[in-house]
Amino acid sequence: MAEMSNVLTWTLVSKCPIPADIEDLLVEGEVATAAYRTLRDSAVFTNKRLIIRDSQGLTGKKIEIYSLPYSSINMWSTENAGKFLDFNAEVELWTRAGHIKINLQKGVDIREFDKLIANALLK
Numbered sequence: 001m002a003e004m005s006n007v008l009t010w011t012l013v014s015k016c017p018i019p020a021d022i023e024d025l026l027v028e029g030e031v032a033t034a035a036y037r038t039l040r041d042s043a044v045f046t047n048k049r050l051i052i053r054d055s056q057g058l059t060g061k062k063i064e065i066y067s068l069p070y071s072s073i074n075m076w077s078t079e080n081a082g083k084f085l086d087f088n089a090e091v092e093l094w095t096r097a098g099h100i101k102i103n104l105q106k107g108v109d110i111r112e113f114d115k116l117i118a119n120a121l122l123k
Helices: 020-025 108-120
Strands: 008-016 032-038 041-045 049-054 062-070 073-079 088-095 100-108
Touching: 008 041, 020 032, 032 049, 032 108, 088 108
Parallel strands: 008 100
Antiparallel strands: 008 032, 032 041, 041 049, 049 062, 073 088, 088 100
């Protein structure tokens, strides 16, 4: 497996309905459980992995899909300023493929997000 020299970084803006076309990506027995809007597309939690769809280019017609199986996550951390001045929060994932950083804007509940990861990894 190739090593990732840079840290992958995504920003999640708010929770959103699960996109209808995500069904085309799911394998047998896989179920989408939550979705978040990114700056240009979406991130979807399933019972098996995290799927990030990243539209690219000026038109957004080219789409790159990242698929992170929960089994590849070794550790995670969450960081926020508390409820009073919590304008953004940060999640870091350490995986077999490298380090991933997810920025959560004010519209995303850090504790709900943390629980999604915990339920996926610890059950």
